Amino acid sequence: MKDIDYSLYLVTDRRLVGGKDFYQSLGEALAGGVTLLQLREKEASSAEFYRIALKVKEICGRYDVPLIINDRLDIALAVDADGLHIGQQDLPLSVARGLLGRDKLIGVSATTLAEAQLAEADGADYLGIGAMYPTGTKSDARAVSLSELTAIRKNVAIPVVAIGGIGTANVTEVMGTGIAGVSVVSAILAQDDVRAAAQHLRQLIITA
Amino acid sequence: MKDIDYSLYLVTDRRLVGGKDFYQSLGEALAGGVTLLQLREKEASSAEFYRIALKVKEICGRYDVPLIINDRLDIALAVDADGLHIGQQDLPLSVARGLLGRDKLIGVSATTLAEAQLAEADGADYLGIGAMYPTGTKSDARAVSLSELTAIRKNVAIPVVAIGGIGTANVTEVMGTGIAGVSVVSAILAQDDVRAAAQHLRQLIITA
Numbered sequence: 001m002k003d004i005d006y007s008l009y010l011v012t013d014r015r016l017v018g019g020k021d022f023y024q025s026l027g028e029a030l031a032g033g034v035t036l037l038q039l040r041e042k043e044a045s046s047a048e049f050y051r052i053a054l055k056v057k058e059i060c061g062r063y064d065v066p067l068i069i070n071d072r073l074d075i076a077l078a079v080d081a082d083g084l085h086i087g088q089q090d091l092p093l094s095v096a097r098g099l100l101g102r103d104k105l106i107g108v109s110a111t112t113l114a115e116a117q118l119a120e121a122d123g124a125d126y127l128g129i130g131a132m133y134p135t136g137t138k139s140d141a142r143a144v145s146l147s148e149l150t151a152i153r154k155n156v157a158i159p160v161v162a163i164g165g166i167g168t169a170n171v172t173e174v175m176g177t178g179i180a181g182v183s184v185v186s187a188i189l190a191q192d193d194v195r196a197a198a199q200h201l202r203q204l205i206i207t208a
Numbered sequence: 209m210k211d212i213d214y215s216l217y218l219v220t221d222r223r224l225v226g227g228k229d230f231y232q233s234l235g236e237a238l239a240g241g242v243t244l245l246q247l248r249e250k251e252a253s254s255a256e257f258y259r260i261a262l263k264v265k266e267i268c269g270r271y272d273v274p275l276i277i278n279d280r281l282d283i284a285l286a287v288d289a290d291g292l293h294i295g296q297q298d299l300p301l302s303v304a305r306g307l308l309g310r311d312k313l314i315g316v317s318a319t320t321l322a323e324a325q326l327a328e329a330d331g332a333d334y335l336g337i338g339a340m341y342p343t344g345t346k347s348d349a350r351a352v353s354l355s356e357l358t359a360i361r362k363n364v365a366i367p368v369v370a371i372g373g374i375g376t377a378n379v380t381e382v383m384g385t386g387i388a389g390v391s392v393v394s395a396i397l398a399q400d401d402v403r404a405a406a407q408h409l410r411q412l413i414i415t416a
Binding site for chain 2 (some may be wrong): 071
């Protein structure tokens with residue numbers, strides 16, 4: 001597997017781009033310094049998800065940024081994405097690994113150290129931990145404290161990415177826990193200047 | 209591919225079984241003569257769909273009835289189902305075939321002769337044509353007449369199955385078009401005696 005830069009990991013939400021073109025916004029985010037992109041589509045039909053994933057893969061390719069598909073292993077296979085991100089309500093990791101093989105990245109969402117350690121033992125390539133702060137895009141997410149995040153980072157060997165309500169106001173303290181990167185949604189896609197928002201976050205991450 | 213009996217093809221809808229146990233109802237339907245079963249889950253999470261599919265595969269195995277998964281190629285792969293059924297809003301047939309291989313059954317929903325012929329040309333193993341009659345389980349389905357169904361059956365070489373509002377009152381006239389079988393949902397799963405309902409339909413199909 002190629003060396004992955006998890007530092008600024010964009011997770012998509014088409015509802016956030018407002019009147020702007022979704023694909024153009026993604027291009028601006030990538031131009032601004034996003035290092036990894038996860039396509040999340042919870043409402044789309046399979047046909048629609050497939051068409052969107054094909055387009056997003058092409059855009060990611062232009063910036064040499066890996067594409068991760070949220071939840072849907074079939075879409076990941078169909079577009080030959082670089083990986084799959086699964087939550088606790090998605091396919092079991094062992095099943096996903098068996099179908100995707102070792103060459104694809106599989107990330108797992110976890111909210112506790114026990115979940116994180118189990119995912120690592122089952123072969124996850126990285127962990128998404130959160131929600132760190134209150135967030136409008138995933139209202140059901142359990143809150144994880146900075147000390148819990150630190151404990152998870154210290155007790156697993158695979159890369160840890162924090163997610164949930166992270167933006168310019170708190171990215172420095174989150175990166176201070178020694179994790180590999182942060183996942184953001186609104187802090188990039190809901191901003192007026194998407195490219196500048198990504199650049200600003202990237203600078204704060206590099207400085208942290 | 210094994211020889212498939214399409215004559216009485218049950219498509220599931222968990223909402224229809226009322227207070228009864230879903231798996232027990234499926235067992236009764238299979239005991240009553242269902243020859244093929246399609247598991248359809250439009251609301252379940254991936255984890256839930258996977259768990260349900262594993263259980264249903266085990267029940268189908270007891271009756272040596274093939275299991276087809278609706279829409280979700282990843283679930284079909286994950287449980288090693290016998291096939292996949294795709295609608296016009298699901299993954300393209302060519303993509304599904306590439307991932308599933310030639311040994312798995314792929315059925316395609318169609319409402320017109322043009323869609324049916326395209327699906328056949330693209331390598332569908334069978335066609336699901338409908339809705340034949342008004343139905344509560346799929347309110348957005350276009351109506352297909354008996355003469356349109358007959359025209360489709362005459363102009364494709366692959367098996368044709370009719371779906372949509374089919375039950376004891378009209379199964380004889382539908383089978384009279386010379387098709388391979390009928391797909392039913394409510395006519396079996398919403399009945400008080402699921403096994404007797406399947407037996408009755410099976411008898412009418414054999415007689416037709």
